[in-house]
Amino acid sequence: MGLTERLTIPEEEFVYSGHTACGGCGGALAMRIALKALGPRTILVLPACCWAVIPGVLPATCLSVPVLSIGFAATGAAVSGIEASLKAQGIDDVTVVGWAGDGGTADIGIQSLSGAVERGHDFIYFCYDNEAYMNTGIQRSGATPSGAVTTTTPARKREEKKDMVEIMVAHHIPYAATASLAYPEDMIKKITRARSIKGPKYIHVLSPCPPGWRYPSEKTVEIARKAVMSRIFPLYSVEGGKYEIQRRNIKKIPVGDYLKMQGRFKLSEEDRAEIQKKVDENWESLLAKEGTA
Amino acid sequence: MRMILTGNYCAAHGAKLSRAKVVAAYPITPQTTIVEKIASMVATGEYDAQYVPVESEHSAMAACIAAEMAGSRAFTATSSHGLAYMHEMLHWASGQRVPVVMPVVNRAIGPPWNIWVEHTDALSQRDTGWMQIFCESNQELLDTVIMAYKIAEDRRVLLPAMINVDAFYLSHTLENVDVPDQDKVDSFLPPYSIPFKLDVDDPLGFGHLIMPDGWMELRWEIERSMVRARKVIEEVQTEFNEVFGRSYSSIEPYRCEGAERVVVGMGTMTSTAKDAIDALRRKGERVGLIKMRTFRPFPGDEIVQLLDREGIERVGVMDRSTSFGSDSPLYGEIKSALYGRSDVMINGYVIGLGGREIKVDDVASILKDLEVGERGRVKWWGLKIEGESGDEMKSEAKHGPD
Missing domain, CATH: 3.40.50.970 (Thiamin diphosphate (ThDP)-binding fold, Pyr/PP domains)
Structure with missing residues (x-):
């Protein structure tokens, strides 16, 4: 990586020290990177999720942008209300951001998110996806991948992970993308792009979770990178319905290399082969959507 | 305009x-x-x-x-x-x-x-x-x-x-x-x-x-x-x-001067009650109405003071709502406000649920019931089940199952 590329990450910090996230929290790192791209003229909505407690105990907060906490299901509705309120006041230089976990996005919050996107409000919605209800102690969500053990799927989850980006694309959303905290330049580029587009934008950030995924806390970035390299979490964007894959030329690794770093997966060789098959099929399908298959 | x-x-x-x-x-x-x-x-x-x-x-x-x-x-x-x-x-x-x-x-x-x-x-x-x-x-x-x-x-x-x-x-x-x-x-x-x-x-x-x-x-x-x-x-x-040029207040007494018996209610039932009271007053009955505008915060002190000031003896609270297994909501609130401060007789009347009409005669019959009724009871008024009102339900509970 060249020096010029490294400098695309702004130095200013908007997440101060003293937050209460676990060591190695992918969600905390995702917020740190995202706010660097969003900047100080941002209003943040946080529903129930790990980030409801990460800012710290009142009256302290580690976030230096205004934040409205809201009920679990209501992120989409709250960003709609803020956007309408700012519009009513003629304020057009503030970015309204919803920031929810995978449960708050794919499960309980999907209705209000769907409504907000369908109505076309101008906001960016982030799902920091740690693939289970981690704040309440690792219960399965609609975004938990097949094969993962959680406290409510003690054998392992049998069902497939919901594809939120595709659900957003089905809303004719102007911009949707995946992002990884192992590729901060890509993430910042995508947020910057999203800010330049009017209307609803959706960014899905895979956020590894040391206690939930059962791996040592220093491995977060490595696991995030392996998710992209193995193509189980490909980096891509969909703008105006047009798909574009990023980092397509990085060295492909077997998905087993990603899975075996984590204690949450209870898999046989056969299971791993099955997951590899699905990853390959999904990649082909993504190439087809991009028009490069 | x-x-x-x-x-x-x-x-x-x-x-x-x-x-x-x-x-x-x-x-x-x-x-x-x-x-x-x-x-x-x-x-x-x-x-x-x-x-x-x-x-x-x-x-x-x-x-x-x-x-x-x-x-x-x-x-x-x-x-x-x-x-x-x-x-x-x-x-x-x-x-x-x-x-x-x-x-x-x-x-x-x-x-x-x-x-x-x-x-x-x-x-x-x-x-x-x-x-x-x-x-x-x-x-x-x-x-x-x-x-x-x-x-x-x-x-x-x-x-x-x-x-x-x-x-x-x-x-x-x-x-x-x-x-x-x-x-x-x-x-x-x-x-x-x-x-x-x-x-x-x-x-x-x-x-x-x-x-x-x-x-x-x-x-x-x-x-x-x-x-x-x-x-x-x-x-x-x-x-x-x-x-x-209006005349709103949190509780609005209607013809409570010199009243012995009053009904209490909220919403449109109070218009009906006014007609009932006008008719009964024409017959010389000392009856009135307390219209409650505010339920939260609850104007309990004002109710007690009003009852005391007018020397009202019997109160029938009309509730277009119920709280299953306990006093109906408005009745319970007023009863609670009166505790230790007044010994007026007070009964609750669950009435007009789910759009059932509350008629002038219903209000009149509640005021009549107050003349004879025992104190501290909730009755379901106008229930179309032979022989049943809140009374029977309560006595059943008192005596326990057979």
């Missing part, structure tokens, strides 16, 4: 005259024509507001809370199941101290489906930290929307307000209404301002985690504000009465 308006159109005009800048609402019978009217006034440019057609009532209230936190006066309206669906966000509004104003067109909650009037929807939200006001007429509804913003946004209060109106009797019934001039409303109701907001130039975080050592004090603040609201409501009503 005089206009012929339904209750629902009065609510819409109230929002417009109050210059609520964000309206987020979801349709539900019988509230629908409120949001239809607002959508149409916004579409024609007659009303300058952002209309957000949300996908649920839960989202309606969340959007209103967020809109007010971001600096705009907000309005919504709902009914029945919609109000129940909003429940979590009702707590969020009062806990976050946003002065949202919301008419609720009172309707029964199913199953089975029932779209007609009942107060159980609103009264089962009693403990959410909302002020609750009940209206008797369309005029009262329109005026109360305007007053409610002034009360709710008062720095001594900063709590949301729910304005309750009877389904169909008000929501869909036309009435000759005096619609106040915008200029007069503007000088009565100042522009929206609360002492905190989401502001990128002064960033604050709202609603994060709090530990038990701070929580009770925040709840105490809400309690204190609710108590202060009693005074603020009276102040604002008095000012409104002077400016607009």
